[in-house]
Amino acid sequence: MTADAVRIPIDEARSVGGLLIVPDDAVGCYVMAHGAGAGMAHPFMNAFAADLAGLRIATLRYQFLYMERGSKRPDAPADAHTAVRAAVAHAHQACPGVPLFAGGKSYGGRMTSQAQAIAPLRDVRGLVFVGFPLHPPEKPSDERARHLDDVRIPMLFLTGSRDEFAQLHLLEPVIERLAPRATLHLVDDADHGLHVRARSGRKDPEVRARAAATAASWMGAVIMGMLNQDW
Secondary structure, three states, X not given: OOOEEEEEEOOXXXXXXXXXXXXOOOOEEEEEEOOOOOOOOOHHHHHHHHHHHOOOEEEEEEOOHHHHOXXXXXXXXXXXXXXXXXXXXXXXXXXXOOOEEEEEEOHHHHHHHHHHHHOOOOOEEEEEEEOXXXXXXXXXXXHHHHHHHHOOOOEEEEEEXXXXXXXXXXXXXXXXXXXXXXXXXXXXXXXXXXXEOHHHOOOHHHHHHHHHHHHHHHHHHHHOOOOOOOO
């Protein structure tokens, strides 16, 4: 499906661009933020949104303010959180009555979870992280996960087994600590961008499509009340 370009007001003086795809039979809407180094129209973002559309999941992708103005330096967290909330509000208007989910790729997912931890995003049922950046490469730590203790809705982590931003010996204990509201879906041989090596016998589009199918299935389980949300 073709994405519609939208403008998302941040405040009286600022707005950011967005890309909206709404299948006619949408059963959910995913508000998907981009990673730190690439905007909402990155090929992975385009393809993942298309995969989700084929699974009846609408998507609203959007720019953070720094990306909108062409800067390479990510926004201060407060500005990023404001953009997250504005995008969720826009999704409410664009997809009335459709269950909402939020999150995104790497940095975008972390900014979304921080916003949710500070104050719940309006009517968002769950968070989906595509490569949660637990720590910088070669600087292993789990400090970036501390705020997740304050996220009281279901979370899905789509993570590659070779993700240099989330070493498994650190990520798996985080998931265990957050259980039952956190679910880990491990993508074998994939890196932070869900890229797999040729020797794996799989190709990136296949891996990405399976990750999208996992996300759509998980969203469906949340919507149907199969994942307990009383934490």
